Amino acid sequence: MLLELTKDIKKYKNYLYFSTLKEIKKRYKRSYLGILWSLLSPLIMMCILTVVFSTIFKSTRGDYSVFILTGMLTFNIFQESVNYSLSSIANNLSLIKQQPVPKILFILNAILISLFNFFISLIPLFFVILLFGKMFGINILFIPIVILPIVIFSIGVSLVVSVLNVFYEDTRHLTELSLTGLYFLCPVLYSVDFLSPDVLKYLSLNPLFNQIEFVRSVVIDNTFPDLKKYLLNLSISIVVFLFGYYFFRKNEDKFIYYV
Amino acid sequence: MSVIDLKNVTVNFNYHSNNYRSLKETIINKITRKKRDPNQKFTVLNDFNLTIFKGQTVGFIGHNGAGKSTLLNILAQTIIPSSGDVKITGSVDSLRNLGAGFDSDLNAVENIYLYLSLLGHSMDYIRSRVRHIIEFAELSEFAKTPVKYYSAGMYARLGFATAIDSSPDILLIDEVINVGDERFAKKCQQVFKTIKSDNKTIVIVSHDYQYLLKFCDRIGIMEKGKLVYYGSPQDAINIYLDQVDKKWDEDQKEKQDDKLISNR
Numbered sequence: 001m002l003l004e005l006t007k008d009i010k011k012y013k014n015y016l017y018f019s020t021l022k023e024i025k026k027r028y029k030r031s032y033l034g035i036l037w038s039l040l041s042p043l044i045m046m047c048i049l050t051v052v053f054s055t056i057f058k059s060t061r062g063d064y065s066v067f068i069l070t071g072m073l074t075f076n077i078f079q080e081s082v083n084y085s086l087s088s089i090a091n092n093l094s095l096i097k098q099q100p101v102p103k104i105l106f107i108l109n110a111i112l113i114s115l116f117n118f119f120i121s122l123i124p125l126f127f128v129i130l131l132f133g134k135m136f137g138i139n140i141l142f143i144p145i146v147i148l149p150i151v152i153f154s155i156g157v158s159l160v161v162s163v164l165n166v167f168y169e170d171t172r173h174l175t176e177l178s179l180t181g182l183y184f185l186c187p188v189l190y191s192v193d194f195l196s197p198d199v200l201k202y203l204s205l206n207p208l209f210n211q212i213e214f215v216r217s218v219v220i221d222n223t224f225p226d227l228k229k230y231l232l233n234l235s236i237s238i239v240v241f242l243f244g245y246y247f248f249r250k251n252e253d254k255f256i257y258y259v
Numbered sequence: 260m261s262v263i264d265l266k267n268v269t270v271n272f273n274y275h276s277n278n279y280r281s282l283k284e285t286i287i288n289k290i291t292r293k294k295r296d297p298n299q300k301f302t303v304l305n306d307f308n309l310t311i312f313k314g315q316t317v318g319f320i321g322h323n324g325a326g327k328s329t330l331l332n333i334l335a336q337t338i339i340p341s342s343g344d345v346k347i348t349g350s351v352d353s354l355r356n357l358g359a360g361f362d363s364d365l366n367a368v369e370n371i372y373l374y375l376s377l378l379g380h381s382m383d384y385i386r387s388r389v390r391h392i393i394e395f396a397e398l399s400e401f402a403k404t405p406v407k408y409y410s411a412g413m414y415a416r417l418g419f420a421t422a423i424d425s426s427p428d429i430l431l432i433d434e435v436i437n438v439g440d441e442r443f444a445k446k447c448q449q450v451f452k453t454i455k456s457d458n459k460t461i462v463i464v465s466h467d468y469q470y471l472l473k474f475c476d477r478i479g480i481m482e483k484g485k486l487v488y489y490g491s492p493q494d495a496i497n498i499y500l501d502q503v504d505k506k507w508d509e510d511q512k513e514k515q516d517d518k519l520i521s522n523r
Contacts, residue, residue, distance in 0.1 A: 014376035014385070022373060026364050094359035100336040100351075101377060168285070253339045256332075257272060 001249060008102040015105060020112040023084075038120040042069060042076075046128065053189060065128050066220055071188035073121045074215040077114050077147060078154045078208060079179055084110030085158035086175055089166050089255055096256060103252045104245075107158050111151065118147070125219070137222025146218050146225060150211040153237035159244030163251045166258050186212050207236045261348070262429060262460050263311040263334060268343035270304040270329055270484075303329045304340070305484040313428075314458040318471035318492070320499050321481035322506070327464040330481070331355060331431050334462060349428025349460075352378070356433075357418030363407035367398050367417055370406055374421050388424055396420035397443070416443060423450055430454060432463040468496045 009016070028034040046069045054064050088106035095101060122143070129136065165171040186208050192200060203209050210233050214225040224230075304326045311317050319327050332338040333345060335353050360377060361370045371392050375385045393402050396416040406414060423430075451474065454461060465471055471478055471492065478495035480488040480502070488498050 011379045012376070014380070014382055015373070018369075018373045018376050022362055022365060022369070026362070029364060092360075094356060095377070097332070097337055098335070098353055098356055098359040099377060170283075256338055 001245065005104065005245070008104065009108070012102065012105055016108055016112060019105075019109045020116065023109070023113050024116060035120070038117055039124045042072060042121045043124045043128070045072060046124075049189065063132055063134065063220065066125070066132055066134065067191070067216065068189060069125050069128055070216050070219050071186070071212050073118055073125060074147065074150060074212045075183060075186055075188050075208070076121070077118050077150050078157070079183070080114035080117060081111050081154035081158045082161055082175060082179060084113055085162045086165050086172060089162055103255060104159070104248060107155065107162055107248070110158060111155055114154070115151065129219070134220075137218075139218040139222045139224055142218045142224055143215065146214040146230070147211075149214070149230070149233045149237040150208065152234070152241045153207055153211070156237065156240035156242070156244035159241075159248040163248055166251075166255050182206070182208060185209070188212060207233055207240070260313050261310045261346075262313045263309065263348075263462070264344070264346040265307055265309040265333070266344040266346075268304055268307040268309075268333060268340045268345060269302060270326075270333065270338060271300050271302050271341040303484050304333070307343070307484065307486060309479070309486065309489070311460060311462065313460055314455075315476050316455055316461040316463070316474055318463045318465060318475035318478045318495075319481055320465065320468060320471060320478060320495070322502075325481040326484040327481055328355075328433060329484075331433055331462065331464055334429070334431055347429065350425070351429045351431065352422055352425050352427035353431040354419065354422050354433070355431065357415045357422065358406075359418075361406055361414075361418065364405055366405050367393060367396070367402045370417065371421055375425070378425055380425070392417075392420045392424050395424070395446075412440065412443075419447060423454075426454070426457075427459070429460045429462065432461065432465075434465050434467075468499065472496055 024035070028037055031037060033040065046065055049068050049072075050065045053068070085107045088110055089096070089103060092103075092106050096103060126136070161171060161175050165175075185203060185206060187195075187203075192213065195203065210225075210229060214230060214233070217223050217225045307326075307330070309330075319330060321327055329338065331353065333340060334347065335351055335355075336345070336347065360374050362373065365373065368389055371389050372385055375388065376382075380388075393399055396413075396419070398413060398417060401409065401413065406417065409417070451461070455474070461474075463471060463475065475492050477490060478492045479486050480495055480499050482502075488495055
């Protein structure tokens with residue numbers, strides 16, 4: 001089954017490239033600042049959250065802006081992948097009816113868009129790091145490796161929600177609520193140090209929870225995450241992906257009857 | 260050599276399939292172990308058998324809902340049949356819903372890249388075809404204009420030129436025969452003639468029996484998901500026109516009966 005996926009990616013790599021480019025172009029086509037919004041949005045959001053949490057909630061972290069921006073960007077990989085994937089099948093209905101295309105392309109497209117946004121947003125992150133007088137450590141080069149579990153996990157979840165959304169309209173509402181819930185259950189806005197060991201024990205069962213910490217460890221602490229923890233998370237992500245892939249392949253032939 | 264071989268193909272649609280189901284309904288049905296009403300299932304293609312040989316141009320005609328478009332979906336492999344065997348030899352492309360897959364915000368060149376990449380073509384191949392497609396569609400002047408500003412005719416011309424360019428072994432056509440103005444329609448017909456003379460297989464679904472008579476080697480009549488006749492074009496059209504007259508008479512009689520009942 002996975003061999004089929006590799007073949008599809010190889011055959012349709014040009015389509016993935018063009019459709020990702022198309023979506024990125026479309027996203028900013030009518031705005032004056034264009035792609036600059038990809039840089040500005042996280043910065044503005046970071047400023048708002050920093051003001052709220054540093055001033056009102058009196059956060060003691062000196063590098064709170066870097067901390068919050070790293071968390072936000074990492075969580076966004078998951079959030080954007082799921083959001084884009086949700087309606088990707090219905091949005092491509094005319095194509096699905098006309099060509100026997102591998103429908104998984106539309107999900108991979110969503111992942112590529114979110115990855116593009118992540119890597120573009122690293123520019124404001126590096127800017128903020130320099131602004132706070134911090135230096136980049138060599139471990140920052142490991143960003144592509146440390147985001148691997150969250151990317152694989154996002155593909156798995158995106159595959160599942162895209163199938164469910166074809167069959168059940170409720171999926172959209174449930175997904176939106178779940179994403180909001182997950183945002184607060186992950187250490188995006190707060191540090192794990194604030195959590196009591198009991199709470200931490202339960203929250204860390206969520207794979208996203210650790211994955212955000214992994215990115216922070218290479219960006220802020222200049223250390224590679226605990227290898228055992230990293231490999232465990234990677235394994236969980238692979239299991240989620242395999243389940244999502246199996247679920248998607250099992251149901252993709254039924255899409256045409258529903259969308 | 261046969262390029263299309265359908266054996267006992269049946270396609271069932273569930274009535275539910277046309278509507279979204281709610282999660283609540285599904286969960287309640289699972290808990291109460293309530294099964295779906297079997298009457299909600301209907302058969303679009305019923306034990307359908309068909310063999311088409313390389314180089315043949317075959318037309319299908321029938322009333323609305325006879326299963327013609329579903330047959331094309333089966334041949335395009337966008338629908339997997341509920342049962343039966345489908346064997347297709349060679350590449351397939353469709354002239355159905357021209358411009359499907361185009362993005363209205365992109366221009367003609369970008370859409371050609373997008374569409375041909377979706378067919379799995381390499382960058383070199385796409386690059387080499389763009390100019391030819393634009394010229395065939397007579398859109399050189401508007402190649403960089405987003406297609407949302409195109410007239411319906413321009414859009415259809417681009418869709419036709421892009422779809423036809425991949426020169427598939429089997430071409431499926433659903434009512435899309437005359438694209439653009441008279442002159443461009445003639446150009447399209449010329450293309451069909453070339454494809455036909457290249458020994459490619461063409462399957463056409465249409466209500467335009469005169470066109471089918473002109474182009475097809477064989478014609479099939481479909482009724483309620485079954486192939487009721489398959490053979491000589493002239494005979495097929497005669498049978499079909501008889502059917503149309505008969506149905507018309509029946510409808511008129513039914514209307515008169517209804518009128519009489521309501522007058523009483």
